[in-house]
Amino acid sequence: MPSLRHQLGGWLILTGLVLQIASFMLPWLPSPLVSLLLWSGAITLWPDIPRRNQWQAGILAGLGVLMLMAAKLVYGGDIDAWHVLDGNTFVVTMLVGVSFISLIGRPPQESQPKGPPITGKRGLIGTWLGVHLLGAILNLSTMFVIGDRLERRGPLNDPQLLALNRGLCSAAMWSPFFAAMGVVISLTPDIQFTTMVMVGLPVALAGGLFSIFELSRRFDLSTTPGFSLSPRSLLMPAGMAALVLLFHYLITPNLTIVAIITFLMPGIAILANLLRGSLVLRQRIQRHRHFRLPAMRGEITLFLCAGLLTKGMSSLVTAATQGNWTLFPVFDTSAAILSFLGIVASAIAGLHPIIGVSVLASMLDLGSINQNLFGFVALASWGVGTAVGPLSGTNLSLQGRYGISGYRMMRNNLLYALFMSLLVMVAITCLANSTG
Template identity: 30%
Template sequence: MTRSPWFRHLPAALLAIAIMLTIAGLVWRPAMLAAGVASWAAGILLLGRLSRRYRAIVILLAALGAIGIGIGLAHGVTPDWRLALAANQPMISMLAAISFVRLVAPRGRTGDHRAPTGRSAVWQTTMAVHVLGSVINLTALDIIANRIFRKIPLPRAELLVLSRGYSAGAFWSPFWGASAAALTYAPAARLPILMTVGGALALAALTISCLQITRAFGPAVKDFRGYPLTLGALRLPMALVILVVLAHVLLPGVPVTGVIMVCAPALTITLLLVRTPRRATRRLVAHARRSLPAMSGELSMFLSAGLLTAGFAAMLDVVPLDPPVTRFGVPEAWALVLVMVIFSAIGVHPVISLAVAASMLAPLHPDPTLFAMTGLIAWGIQAAGGPLSGLNVVLQSRFRVDTFRIARWNASYVLAILLLAYPTLWMVARWSCGC
């Protein structure tokens, strides 16, 4: 039976409504629950878009969460329905809102005579992937890959340009799902510290990557034509970062996810009205219909993670568990990074690890900035080195390179970042406590 047009577009409409309700929820809490209901409805309608394996994982997580809630109810424990329905709603709506920035992202022109070549091309292209990817997410891969790459499947060196440049954005960018998740489970974390120290880690990671990628090219590096890191490419990302930071300073009581939810669409709409005023509405609607349902993977994972967290919390009320450690300092934070990376290697999404860790460590009242930085580092490492990470699955589908091969190519990088993680966490701990 053919579905009517309104039904096909229903998930997109529900997600658009969820964004608006989440923004309203910043000042009127019940709207956040309504946004969660809208997202759950969209997620159920979009289950058919998921791969069979991914759908099985999502259903299993949701089922475990429902079982935990059921056990809690059987023992007289009232579940936290806000946690079950809308724990990750700010994260979902933030990512959906950011997707609209793609409409005004720089595209560049094929065959630009200013395209850099040689070693400079490796550095400029990797940095361009990082800067654009830190703000407009996976769209950056398409913009740059369509411009400079012609051979499919991509050779090792060229694929590493995309993988390494993009994944380092998790260490600092407030526009990544990593940051949204970290701030969801550690809302008191200090964003300036996360961005500054995480940015330093990202710079170190990009330096290591560019040196390794240049060696991977070998003598062929002199023939590599890359993407120019120009003012035009930097203008939009920098404008959005500055806008968000200023809004966060002026409105410290508003969560960063909420600030981004407002700033990203506002900047997009403003630029559309300036550039193509007659087509602005049509382009916004077309983007919502096309791109919001494409978030089905992230949507379903974050929804199931919230339900799992609620179920786990209910279980802890029935059978209290002592935290596995007695304090959460730098050594424990580094160990948690290692555990999350190991779990990601077997397919456990970092948002799940982060949610469970937050529940188990809650009695210790860990420093929120240190805990958030732990999540950002683990997320960035798994993005590059996890064989089942969202980034590597996208790279496999678009550039026909096996995800396990990508993970193997990034093994030395993963080890390097794990070593850098300890001093990074130490700096966060020192800065956060004012020591």
């Protein structure tokens, strides 16, 4: 059994998720209760967060509080204290909901690799596609599943690690199951999801083609095992995506993609395990609450603190300028490109892209700009920034699991980041011109 603190933290996070789902059907439920539960869970689990993440989250929250105080005390701004902790609540509950996908079926890592490995360029393609397509639904856990299977044939080398890194991070450019899309939709609810997919998916696939070409020229892949991607392994993610679109366009068109994912993933997990009996369901839910949810403490805390920073900065800017100032008078092609480059540069410096996106959002009048353009800038900078950033969650996870240096990953990804940045700037130009 985990410690009492972990049990309490898991209960608080799970209760916050349940209350958020209930609010979709009972809109009169006070949303601050969800925020209070999630923040309480994060504070309960705070001692177990790595020191680096504690500093980062603490600075974000501290700056947010200071800006709120300055907005109120210095400029006499109107601060809604009842909702001051609501920033990124929708995103956090979506992340918690998505985590329940791990309860569907048996863990893929239980299966042992059979037969001779697929090597060369074909194996690299399988690794990138596998982590990209499966990771678009299962997120970070896919990188470990595929990486652990590859590691059974020997220590992971640079091309394998880079394929895992780039394949997963590029899925943030279009997948509705990533926190990146959740943040974008919560900031710009009028965004067109299909437009994000139509622009983001081709850019991500182009990054995959570039990776195959570049890595096959830089490294000898003749003995490098790859992941064997079978049609059967794609059934679950394809089915999940189809269900989300079905609910979004036909069954619950009034709910956002984030809201649908938040209730649909736990619902499917509960039904799948209920077929095996109530005892199995209770045991798996209990284990998820005791171990998986507390293990999410780092990302939950970071997103909550980033939301507080956004609330504080936007309140201060509004109070100080009486709502008459924005970072860019017009959010056009040039402004979008500068924003993208700034967020990626901050990621290379060690900041998570959500910080850059949050700061940018607080300095713009999101209601009057091209929301699709802002959304793509946020998704693209997230996809590129997490791949190249040495302190991103992806690279820190690779470092902790497989012993690779985050700064080595950054150096190996600089050319990739340059190519993707050029491609993103072209896509930004096309998107800005096509939507005015």
